[in-house]
Amino acid sequence: MVSQTRLEYGFIGYQVPVFPRASRSAREGETFVPPNCKKDQQNACKNRVLKEQEDEIQSSKCNLSDKETYNEKTLSGYHQIRTVNKFSHAPDQFNLKPYSSLKGFDKLANVSGQFEDAGAELSIIQTVKSETLQPTGSLDALEMDCKPPHYFCSGSKTSLFKDWTTLGPSRRSDTIETVSRDDNGNYMADQRIKNLSSSRRWRVSSNLNGGASFRNVMFSDGKRRKIFHDGRTSYSRQRSKRISPLKRRDFFNQCRFSGSDRGFQLDDRFNSAADKRVDDDNYCAAIRVASSVASPHPHPGSRDRNVKLRIKSFKVPELLVEIPTTATVGSLKRSVMEAVTTVLGDGLHVGILLQGKKVRDDSKTLIQTGISRDGKHRNLGFMLEPRHAQIKLPRCLGEQGITSHATSFTLDPRTSSISLDPPVAGCINGAQRDHHLVPSLPNISASTTLPNSQSRVSVPAISGEALAVVPIHHRAGRREFVQRRIRRPFSVSEVEALVQAVEKLGTGRWRDVKLRAFDNAKHRTYVDLKDKWKTLVHTARISPQQRRGEPVPQELLDRVLAVHAYRSQQQAKQQQLKSGV
DNA sequence: CTTAGGG
DNA sequence: CCCTAAG
Numbered sequence: 050m051v052s053q054t055r056l057e058y059g060f061i062g063y064q065v066p067v068f069p070r071a072s073r074s075a076r077e078g079e080t081f082v083p084p085n086c087k088k089d090q091q092n093a094c095k096n097r098v099l100k101e102q103e104d105e106i107q108s109s110k111c112n113l114s115d116k117e118t119y120n121e122k123t124l125s126g127y128h129q130i131r132t133v134n135k136f137s138h139a140p141d142q143f144n145l146k147p148y149s150s151l152k153g154f155d156k157l158a159n160v161s162g163q164f165e166d167a168g169a170e171l172s173i174i175q176t177v178k179s180e181t182l183q184p185t186g187s188l189d190a191l192e193m194d195c196k197p198p199h200y201f202c203s204g205s206k207t208s209l210f211k212d213w214t215t216l217g218p219s220r221r222s223d224t225i226e227t228v229s230r231d232d233n234g235n236y237m238a239d240q241r242i243k244n245l246s247s248s249r250r251w252r253v254s255s256n257l258n259g260g261a262s263f264r265n266v267m268f269s270d271g272k273r274r275k276i277f278h279d280g281r282t283s284y285s286r287q288r289s290k291r292i293s294p295l296k297r298r299d300f301f302n303q304c305r306f307s308g309s310d311r312g313f314q315l316d317d318r319f320n321s322a323a324d325k326r327v328d329d330d331n332y333c334a335a336i337r338v339a340s341s342v343a344s345p346h347p348h349p350g351s352r353d354r355n356v357k358l359r360i361k362s363f364k365v366p367e368l369l370v371e372i373p374t375t376a377t378v379g380s381l382k383r384s385v386m387e388a389v390t391t392v393l394g395d396g397l398h399v400g401i402l403l404q405g406k407k408v409r410d411d412s413k414t415l416i417q418t419g420i421s422r423d424g425k426h427r428n429l430g431f432m433l434e435p436r437h438a439q440i441k442l443p444r445c446l447g448e449q450g451i452t453s454h455a456t457s458f459t460l461d462p463r464t465s466s467i468s469l470d471p472p473v474a475g476c477i478n479g480a481q482r483d484h485h486l487v488p489s490l491p492n493i494s495a496s497t498t499l500p501n502s503q504s505r506v507s508v509p510a511i512s513g514e515a516l517a518v519v520p521i522h523h524r525a526g527r528r529e530f531v532q533r534r535i536r537r538p539f540s541v542s543e544v545e546a547l548v549q550a551v552e553k554l555g556t557g558r559w560r561d562v563k564l565r566a567f568d569n570a571k572h573r574t575y576v577d578l579k580d581k582w583k584t585l586v587h588t589a590r591i592s593p594q595q596r597r598g599e600p601v602p603q604e605l606l607d608r609v610l611a612v613h614a615y616r617s618q619q620q621a622k623q624q625q626l627k628s629g630v
Numbered sequence: 631c632t633t634a635g636g637g
Numbered sequence: 638c639c640c641t642a643a644g
Contacts, residue, residue, distance in 0.1 A: 533638070533639075534638065534639090535638095536638070537638095576638085576639090577638075580638070580639095
């Protein structure tokens, strides 16, 4: 039995809140009024649009005010996904929880050898464990991801990062987490840790391919707790690379809904702790990356020359999810899931900080870099960095700089280290890596160094209530997780806009329809509009009893039929002309 | 990239 | 919504 000490390093996370963008009509002061509207109807339309504009203003204000909070929480080492539900609900929160068993990582990283007690203290993680975590445990996975709000969320930012960056032998204390390995080579938590794990249990996938779990814990009313798990990780990306789109989708669908097969189970271990914290708005859960480094003997040929790194958990950029109160819980889950997988699947890379300095030369060996057992390298930090960034200045946000980040990362088992994905070819935006956005640990300060990494989601021009999920950015880029888009039923106002546009442009010019009426609804492609028209025609033809979903006013359906009949007739005439000539 | 249409 | 042939 070898006793080992793991060192833990904090990660800096990025937030990617998404702000609704004002529709073009709102921005330009246009009012969408069907040309053939009667006057009172026009007024009604105008009123509606004005109302939507107001809502957008409200939302902008709300988001701006929330921003501080996001920054602070991100600063404090958390990543959280917050739902913004009509901008008035209490913060709902989700936990993202990647799992990677120590054993699995050992395999993945192909590291072996014995740890030597490096004598350094563990990071906050251990502190947290002893302070706030609900009993939880696993023999071979020790990561936990709750941090006490007073420490991480509301505490001094400066001291926070000082703590993150001053890990060192001098501060060793009872926060040291010891990991033991049994005769079978299985790592086991030290009794001190295990003692924390009593009633609440959670399971960790023992293989890395299934080594991630996602859960969300929603506390919108202080009572509900929804937990969602998913097995998709960067690891599974590799596995899925060769899967055809269709199979890939099925593959992930399976992954998504058969969590138990992959070693996940519902887990409410956060509930109790969260209950205590939700009120003061300080509760947050995080995805963090922590690593463990044991300082091996530097002697060549020795088994101990390896550096052992362990990613305990990791943060992903912050997301904002906006979803109507009428949306189902399931859709909320899917929305968050999509947002999360988008982040994880698209564009994060890993940065390494050593002594607060960013290590840029990937070709250097760890020894050359200074990651060895000499005990002086313990100030080692990992960062999840956005691979691409783009500064935008959304009109609705005034001077606020907006950065869109693609995120993804992967572990490279071959090199026993964290490596980066090759650049994403599909992401044209900001091919430059904005190093300036990546703060060095010692220099962290709340307002200046943390990136305003925010992505925006556009609010449909017509329907302010449309399900606006916020999967960030670069969805068109290479996504290993080719996920089916979430279903976003057309609202009546959208249908109205569609009908009106088709009345004007006719069928067959879906791109123009898109540009005309849905230019700001980024999630509505011209194919979507074409499909919707197809279904509208179908809907109009069936009996009202057979229709499902939000009822479309008969008046609209009548117009659909009228337009369809007219266009069909025109088309038929054209055909006749053609064949006749 | 768009359209059109089947799935 | 997805997928894809075809223009």
